[in-house]
Amino acid sequence: MLFKNRLDKLHQRAAYEVKNREYVKAQNTYLECFALDPKDIGTMNNLAQLSNILGEEDKARGYNEMLLEECDERLKSEKTEELLILKSNALVSLKRNDEAIEVIDELLEISPDHILGLFHKAQYLELNGEYEKSLQYINRVLTNDYFNVPALLSKGRVLSELNEFERAEKCYDFVFKLETKNKAAINLKSQLIKKQHGYVLTSHDLMLKAIESWDRNDLKSAEKYFKKALDIDSSHDEIWFAQGELFIRMGKIADAIASFKKAFELNSISGGISKKKEFFKMLNVMLKINRLLGYEKE
Template structure:
């Protein structure tokens, strides 16, 4: 399918979905043909809106009660919602009606995958392939089963076959790249993705997939080139515009990113994500007013968008309007409590206005939800150090050292805390490690803790390493 046809079909599907949703909202009875219902159900499944997908299945079966395809759709959606017993009952009924249908085995495979019975799932999917060996969706489901089973090489093999049969499967591209990344085999698959553009240089999808490959490789220049080809071939390829913008962001080319984010949605139909991304670009450019405007527009579309609340907090923080920033950071943590970044920002703002207890609580929460983030431990320890709780500060900054043992900065902080706690031998051992890792960074010790300039033993040790 040519890309312009793909987008025309996509727009038609969205129009059908909107018409169906209006019907449901207004309790109207509107006729859809079978293909329309299949498209509606597929749209909801693709977007993981399984309750809506089941609602569409029931509405469709109300008009086409003997459709085997719809009965299978309903069984698969029921499995995706986690109701495995009911899904099995439904697919057993389909098997009685049509025992040779390959989708019976596929549905049983989906149920087994959802249940974590991966070996059984693979057997079911392979049985389906024996009946219909060129089914790209069966290869894709085999990929998902193997991936869930932690067998990433086998998963990659089936994702690749799925993409050979259907290069338009964007989810398949992402899952394949993940499997190749986790098995450190990305580099050796350049030819696989390049071949699609060689076979059809006018395929926007092929260039888009190649862009995804280079993006995952963190070669943002080549990724941008590929995404640029995709949008040149198909100007309304919104996802490609989004990824092109994102590659510019990764290269800190925010002025280039902004117009691409503006093209990442149909005219007059901005998304909250695009508006928030534009706001962040203006924030990085330190252009506060348009940044604030775009963040607010994003919240008008989606008041529960935590990124936009956080972004407004960052704007205020950058302008040292700490008290106002607290409100926005708190709202962000209320909407998404699992972000260490949000809690750390809230802790910093609370500390700036003198709310030490609230700051400590925020940093404690930051380390609870993101223990792998060193910044939370460091910031928490710094407040304790300022409060004279040296032993506690030592224990906290040790977490940062454990997370980043080769980062001299954290060793220097630990040295200072140990000195303040009177643990001289440990402090000097830690300083030796820090000086070995980076002698030049020893000035940080005195930047953070100017009182240490008068420590004679410290000076002597530093001078020994200088020589």
């Protein structure tokens, strides 16, 4: 019991560290887990993923090979969804995609609506240029999980390959309602616009630079990139909305309100916010407090 409690606490700590992007700390915590239980497949999988994130390709390969060996050993006596998913993860990471899809097909025989299984199948088909088939599997994922961001991004990519640009753009725009600063959606929408119009530089390229600056806590540079993005093209509500969020972070509430108003003019539910009255009421309260404190002028 003490052993299990210790292991559970370590797993909880590692998960918290991953959530906070403290990847080196998380890796060390999972290594403690691994020392306590070298056969734990979840720990092997997490160590492999963290090694990839940290750019330690040899370590990632080693953990994936250990994971694959352990999964194969356990699959001799039992065939479970967890084992098949983890085995497929290891095979994909090791770039053994044809073997991985055989495992995914086994999983879908056991559980036809398994979300991750359907998603992996869709990705495999996309990589092989079978876009129509890939779309069928993505739609099955989204039928069961309408707000699945990776699936929405994949659907946008596939639709773009099928030259269905308007539908692809709607996928990315829906992602912006769920995650207003999603870098993958920003990049993919930029690629889509370039493909449609042959542009070399888009407003979304500069939006991405703004978000990257924001992530580095370089808020002044982020503000400049947002301005440049809107100078190129001011017709995208997600850029106005993200700029508004930046202004809140900078304490510029009046500027934030103006940016959000422009976003809502372009899209009445920009940022996924449908009750704008309550939203602006909150912002106006923040503005009054700022003015009372002398941070902003009338």
